[in-house]
Structure formats: C-alpha cells, structure tokens
Amino acid sequence: MPAPTLRRRRPKGRHAGPPRRPRLLPPxxxxxxxxxxxxxxxxxTSNGLPTAGPQIAPSGERPDDATSALPLLAGGxxxxxxxxxxxxxxxxxxxxxxxxxxxxxxxxxAPEETGDAQVLDAEVLAAQEAAAPVPAPEPAPEEAxxxxxxxxxxxxxxxxxxxxxxxxxxxxxxxxxxxxxxxxVRADAAASLSALxxxxxxxxxxxxxxxxxxxxxxxxVALKKExxxxxxxxxxSNHGWxxxxxxxxxxxxxxRWDWLKLHGPEYGWDNPAWARRGGDGPYEPWHWEYTxxxxxxxxxxxx
Numbered sequence: 301m302p303a304p305t306l307r308r309r310r311p312k313g314r315h316a317g318p319p320r321r322p323r324l325l326p327p328x329x330x331x332x333x334x335x336x337x338x339x340x341x342x343x344x345t346s347n348g349l350p351t352a353g354p355q356i357a358p359s360g361e362r363p364d365d366a367t368s369a370l371p372l373l374a375g376g377x378x379x380x381x382x383x384x385x386x387x388x389x390x391x392x393x394x395x396x397x398x399x400x401x402x403x404x405x406x407x408x409x410a411p412e413e414t415g416d417a418q419v420l421d422a423e424v425l426a427a428q429e430a431a432a433p434v435p436a437p438e439p440a441p442e443e444a445x446x447x448x449x450x451x452x453x454x455x456x457x458x459x460x461x462x463x464x465x466x467x468x469x470x471x472x473x474x475x476x477x478x479x480x481x482x483x484x485v486r487a488d489a490a491a492s493l494s495a496l497x498x499x500x501x502x503x504x505x506x507x508x509x510x511x512x513x514x515x516x517x518x519x520x521v522a523l524k525k526e527x528x529x530x531x532x533x534x535x536x537s538n539h540g541w542x543x544x545x546x547x548x549x550x551x552x553x554x555x556r557w558d559w560l561k562l563h564g565p566e567y568g569w570d571n572p573a574w575a576r577r578g579g580d581g582p583y584e585p586w587h588w589e590y591t592x593x594x595x596x597x598x599x600x601x602x603x
Contacts, residue, residue, distance in 0.1 A: 468517030483513030486542035
C-alpha cells in the first residue's frame with residue numbers, strides 16, 4: 301500500500317511564490333504515522349467515538365519534521381493504553397483457573413493383624429493357664445521292696461545244711477564243691493563264697509585263688525605234723541567245720557588285698573581279728589572265715 305502524502309494549500313495573492321513540490325515523509329516515519337493513526341482509529345471505534353481520517357498537521361507546521369510527529373504518536377499510544385485499560389476494567393473477571401487436585405490414591409484395606417492377635421491370644425491363654433491351680437500329681441504307686449539278692453548256688457549245692465556231724469566229720473551232704481577243685485566248704489558258706497568270687501572275677505578278670513578249704517580230722521592231724529607252729533590243734537580248726545578257706549599269697553597283697561578287705565565282709569567273709577597283725581593268734585592274712593557260721597558255732601559252744 302503506498303504511503304499517504306500530505307498536501308498543503310497553495311497560497312493565493314501577489315505574494316504567492318512559485319509552487320513547491322511537497323516533500324514526502326521518510327518511509328520509516330510514514331509507517332509509524334500510519335500505525336499510530338490506525339491505533340487511534342481503533343481506540344475511538346471501541347470507545348464509541350466518531351472517527352476521522354488521517355490527522356493533518358495544522359497550517360504553518362512542517363510535516364516532514366520528525367519531531368513534530370512524536371507528540372501525535374505519543375498521544376495515540378497513550379489513548380490506546382487508556383482504551384485497553386478501560387476494556388480490561390469493563391471485562392468481567394474470569395474465575396481463577398485452579399488445577400484440579402490429583403486423584404486420591406486408592407488405598408487397600410489394612411490386612412488383618414492376625415499374627416499379633418494370635419500372639420496376644422497365646423499370651424493371654426498362657427497367663428490364664430499359669431494362674432489356674434495346678435492339680436496335685438497322683439502319688440506314684442508304691443513299689444514292692446526288692447528282694448535281697450541271694451547268693452547263687454553252685455551246681456548241686458542249694459545252700460541248705462542239716463547241721464549234723466562234728467569237726468572234721470560233718471555230713472557229706474552238707475559240703476559243696478567250689479570252682480577250684482578239690483576244695484569243698486559247707487553249703488551255706490559255699491553260696492556266699494561263690495558270690496564273692498564272682499565280684500572278684502569281675503574286678504580282676506580271674507577267680508579268687510585258693511590253697512585250702514574243708515579239712516577232715518585226718519587231714520588236720522597230718523598238717524599239724526607238717527607245720528606244728530602254724531597248724532591248729534586237730535578238731536579245733538574252723539577248716540574242720542567247712543567254714544574257712546586259705547587264699548593264695550598274691551591275693552593278700554596290693555590292690556587285691558585292699559579290695560578283699562573292703563568287699564569281703566559284704567559277702568560274709570573276713571580275715572578274723574586273731575589272724576591280723578597284733579591279734580591273739582599267729583599272723584595269717586591268708587586265712588578267711590565265713591563269719592555268720594563261726595558266730596553260730598561260738599553261740600552254741602562248739603567253736
């Protein structure tokens with residue numbers, strides 16, 4: 301679109317000089333002027349004011365002077381700003397745009413606290429059981445007292461005696477063979493001596509070694525002749541009653557001797573006091589007697 305030009309009226313009269321060609325505004329200023337005029341027109345139109353054509357500079361002013369157009373531009377811009385402010389005041393205020401809240405997170409129902417509940421129930425139950433009275437236990441049935449172990453009988457020997465006969469001449473039925481032949485002792489003494497021998501064998505791995513047992517009257521006479529200082533008077537030795545034995549020499553020394561002294565009396569056999577060191581008779585640690593049978597003879601006046 302060509303830039304508009306400003307035309308000045310030609311003066312008339314005798315002083316009128318030669319006509320001058322109108323000067324055109326520079327293109328940049330022309331564009332700025334048109335823009336300002338359009339803005340003023342738009343402002344007037346929006347405010348309901350009558351519009352007019354392009355503003356013409358008053359007579360006597362040079363339109364080509366750039367400084368003369370600045371007030372017009374400033375006025376147009378101010379009018380435009382005022383109109384814009386007026387329109388902004390007349391416009392209804394729109395509600396503030398709010399951001400919708402984010403959708404609420406779906407929460408799953410809390411799991412049932414079965415574990416804690418079970419623990420609590422168990423603790424309550426345990427407390428109730430602890431507080432409950434504990435019934436007294438029923439008394440255990442009384443056991444019958446164990447029978448005292450009897451001494452094992454030797455083969456063909458029941459431990460029973462008749463009590464007949466005399467020293468060195470007792471009944472053959474009252475005598476029993478023992479583990480070491482040819483020695484014999486009275487039946488009741490044989491049973492207890494066999495039990496002592498079993499315990500001794502378990503301790504030392506071999507049976508108790510013997511050198512003598514029952515002696516007949518004739519054997520007592522022969523031994524007295526052989527050992528006059530050691531052998532008893534015939535008919536007065538407890539060997540003649542089948543109530544004494546002689547043990548081997550290694551059995552009355554060391555651990556074996558200590559064991560016999562400790563456990564022999566438990567089975568009814570002992571080294572008599574008169575045969576010990578400092579006793580009333582000769583020192584005979586090998587001589588052992590069945591104490592129960594000897595005591596019975598003494599009580600009967602036959603010892």
